[in-house]
Amino acid sequence: MIPECPRSSETRSRSRCHGTEPIQTRSGLLSEIKTPIKTEPFNEHYSLIPGKELGRGKFAVVKKYVEKCTGKEYAAKFMRKRRKGQDCRLEIIHEIAVLELATTSPWVINLHEVYETASEMILVLEYAAGGEIFNQCVAERDEAFKEGDVKRLMRQILEGVAFLHKSNVVHLDLKPQNILLTSEDPLGDIKIVDFGLSRMVSSNHELREIMGTPEYVAPEILNYEPISTATDMWSIGVLAYVMLTGTSPFLGDDKQETFLNISQINISYTEEELEGLEQPAIDFMKSLLIKKPQDRATAEECLQHPWLQQLLEEKGEVNEGQETSPASAATNEDKEEGDDGQVTEELIVVAAYTLGQCRQSQSEKEGMNPDQKAISKRFKFEEPFSALQEVPGGFIY
Numbered sequence: 001m002i003p004e005c006p007r008s009s010e011t012r013s014r015s016r017c018h019g020t021e022p023i024q025t026r027s028g029l030l031s032e033i034k035t036p037i038k039t040e041p042f043n044e045h046y047s048l049i050p051g052k053e054l055g056r057g058k059f060a061v062v063k064k065y066v067e068k069c070t071g072k073e074y075a076a077k078f079m080r081k082r083r084k085g086q087d088c089r090l091e092i093i094h095e096i097a098v099l100e101l102a103t104t105s106p107w108v109i110n111l112h113e114v115y116e117t118a119s120e121m122i123l124v125l126e127y128a129a130g131g132e133i134f135n136q137c138v139a140e141r142d143e144a145f146k147e148g149d150v151k152r153l154m155r156q157i158l159e160g161v162a163f164l165h166k167s168n169v170v171h172l173d174l175k176p177q178n179i180l181l182t183s184e185d186p187l188g189d190i191k192i193v194d195f196g197l198s199r200m201v202s203s204n205h206e207l208r209e210i211m212g213t214p215e216y217v218a219p220e221i222l223n224y225e226p227i228s229t230a231t232d233m234w235s236i237g238v239l240a241y242v243m244l245t246g247t248s249p250f251l252g253d254d255k256q257e258t259f260l261n262i263s264q265i266n267i268s269y270t271e272e273e274l275e276g277l278e279q280p281a282i283d284f285m286k287s288l289l290i291k292k293p294q295d296r297a298t299a300e301e302c303l304q305h306p307w308l309q310q311l312l313e314e315k316g317e318v319n320e321g322q323e324t325s326p327a328s329a330a331t332n333e334d335k336e337e338g339d340d341g342q343v344t345e346e347l348i349v350v351a352a353y354t355l356g357q358c359r360q361s362q363s364e365k366e367g368m369n370p371d372q373k374a375i376s377k378r379f380k381f382e383e384p385f386s387a388l389q390e391v392p393g394g395f396i397y
Contacts, residue, residue, distance in 0.1 A: 027199075102169070171232050175213050197212065249268070
């Protein structure tokens with residue numbers, strides 16, 4: 001069910017310093033890059049800046065380095081090529097290719113150089129001094145994002161995602177840990193990072209994979225249905241909820257409950273959860289957190305939503321009489337809830353089939369309240385740097 005990393009030929013040269021990679025046939029992965037892959041010792045050109053690592057995962061670590069010849073700071077992402085006994089070099093090549101494709105977007109992290117050793121590939125990336133927006137999401141409410149901040153940052157996120165979608169790229173792991181800030185004080189601009197799970201989508205070929213971070217995955221991921229640009233838009237809806245409230249909308253006590261909350265669209269729009277939010281902000285989230293992918297607003301439609309148009313009006317950038325997209329303002333409330341919201345036997349079976357870890361015992365099912373709705377889920381994200389994925393194609397926990 002969960003796809004494996006593709007195996008590459010044992011005869012592939014590790015000393016290739018220019019040109020392009022062979023075409024890779026696996027669906028959704030790019031295989032041609034233009035960035036030279038350098039094989040000389042990395043430490044001859046870069047010096048480690050002592051201090052806390054910028055990020056760490058099972059198969060990657062990000063550290064802060066300074067380039068010796070320029071004195072400029074960079075984030076170096078060390079990625080193991082062999083993971084769980086398989087050669088995942090082509091997965092890394094794909095990530096490089098996506099970064100190259102997004103070079104002209106100001107909202108995607110910039111790739112500076114690439115190095116390769118016998119066991120690792122090193123991506124030298126633009127350094128975002130403000131860190132993850134995760135830090136503000138979990139801060140006390142008086143120190144967290146103000147709604148005006150969220151509007152500005154969300155607009156940048158949407159512009160970056162719209163750029164990717166126009167290029168037929170879906171990120172598939174949009175979450176606070178993968179959105180960085182150029183500065184923390186004053187609040188800077190965003191940079192989208194970590195394209196290890198990203199894929200190319202095509203109208204001519206369906207892409208189905210189980211991947212992502214449980215709290216942010218769309219219903220179609222859980223049901224092993226086709227992935228599309230709308231899959232990212234669901235994650236943006238969750239991201240907006242988190243940034244505005246400090247609460248993870250679908251988070252349950254365990255992964256099974258989280259998946260059931262997502263499958264049933266069990267989400268709270270109560271005054272307690274959304275205290276102080278304007279109605280346009282709530283409508284914005286409702287236009288994205290819809291079960292059917294085709295009914296969700298696109299990135300372009302979101303940019304025309306009244307909630308984000310308010311930001312432009314405040315800056316005097318909207319002409320009088322400018323129309324907004326009616327599709328982006330739709331709430332689709334009738335489509336968000338099931339007929340009775342019950343946890344059904346069928347739903348449990350589907351979740352067990354697609355994820356392998358959602359199976360319930362008979363005693364647990366008998367003890368469930370048939371009228372059970374989502375429990376209020378307070379914010380309790382995982383470790384801030386869990387964004388460094390394990391193996392693309394598997395869930396990140």
